Amino acid sequence: MEGYINQVKEKEHYYFRPPVCPRQDYYHYGCDRGNHSAGKSNGEASKTRANSCKAYISFKVITDAGISGAIIQKMQHHTGHDENNSKEKNRxxxxxxxxxxxxxxxxxxxxxxxxxxxxxxxxxxxxxxxxxxxxxxxxxxxxxxxxxxxVGDSDSVSVDHLVSTELRDNICFYQPLHNEQPFILVVQTPFQKQLLEENPHPMVFMDASYKGITAYGYAFYALLLINKTGRGVPFAYFILSKETTTTVSLCLQKLQLSNPSFYLRSDKCYPHYVFVLFFVIRTTGSMHV
Ligand SMILES: [Zn+2]
Incomplete structure (x- = not known):
């Protein structure tokens, strides 16, 4: 079988994947470009190695009267690519x-x-x-x-796309990463916004975690309030590439702008307020402000 496949490879310059054997006596060699194409390439053969090609060679092994042989089936019509075109990319x-x-x-x-x-x-x-x-x-x-x-280099593009489309209604503020400008994302779903309106409380809680997005080393903040049943519920999230008083203050200001019931004492108090938050978080390792 290997020999036969190699002959086809050499003669026709088409390549096959290692065999799939759904049964012990059956070997299916699909075209190397048989994967379904996804992404921006649209299956164009010069851009992707996946062309959803259906061509294959299969072997069904038979043994009769002590003699073994194989029935070969071939679907030789390759679709979506041409291995003889040097501009195309082989897998x-x-x-x-x-x-x-x-x-x-x-x-x-x-x-x-x-x-x-x-x-x-x-x-x-x-x-x-x-x-x-x-x-x-x-x-x-x-x-x-x-x-x-x-995750990949195009993550920033994906984030840009997501915050302006699917997640648009859940984004309170977004600042993309650019040179010296840190990445900032303030997330609040309409439900969380309503929750905050329904539970006005002079005190909120804030906690930072670094585990969820370690691939980037970003800080993830959850802001919680105490609901009527005494439970802590998140009402907003911050994601920051640079964790400073300025960036956290900016997030709080943006959150305040879109939530009239969420107010900080005064603009002048921000640095102090944030300092207290940080101090408590750092001291307790948790979020009791
Ligand atoms: Zn093919």
């Missing part, structure tokens, strides 16, 4: 793919992985440097890194 070879993942997990940089993968391709006798199965681009590595981390 990374599975062996190299696994190695790159390991190297990235070891914390290697993009350029280190690039050099290492180049050496690997050379050592394994792959000389065609245009062959994108063995010769990666820095972008290939960045994409893999993104898949591994689950």
């Amino acid at each position: 990374i070879h599975p062996d190299l793919h696994s190695l790159v993942k390991i190297w990235l997990q070891l914390g290697w940089s993009t350029s280190e992985v690039l050099i290492k993968s180049y050496d690997w391709a050379q050592q394994n006798g792959h000389v065609d440097k245009k062959d994108s199965r063995f010769y990666l681009t820095p972008n290939d590595i960045r994409l893999l890194k993104k898949t591994l981390r689950g």
Whole structure:
């Protein structure tokens, strides 16, 4: 089977994924580009390696009268891509793919992985440097890194998009990260806003956590009030890339602007007020103000 697949690869320049074996006597080799395309590429073959191609070769092993053979079925019509077009991107070879993942997990940089993968391709006798199965681009590595981390360079774009669309009604204030300008997000859902209106209380509680967004080292603040049943309920959240009196004060001011029942004693009191909040949080490790 391997031999047959390799022959097809060499002759037609189409590549297949390692076999899927739903039964012991059946081996299904799907086209290497069979994955469903997602994202901005729209499945364009020059931009993505996933083209939802349905081509395959399968082997059904049969044994009769002590002789074994295989029935080969082929769907040779490849759709969405043309392996003979050098502008298209072939999928990374599975062996190299696994190695790159390991190297990235070891914390290697993009350029280190690039050099290492180049050496690997050379050592394994792959000389065609245009062959994108063995010769990666820095972008290939960045994409893999993104898949591994689950977060990526485009996160700021995603946040921009989310706060202006789906989450728009829940955003009280948003300042995107830009050069020296810290990232600030004040979140308050309409329900939380109503909750604050219904539970006016001279005292609120504030707690900061750093565990939820450690990938960025951002601070996450929850503001709580005591409801009529005596329970602490969150009525707003702050996410800050820089945790200073100025940024926290700004969040509180923005929150005050959109919540008439939430007021701080006076503008002049902000630094002091925030200082007290910080002091109590730092002292108790919790949020009792
Ligand atoms: Zn195909």
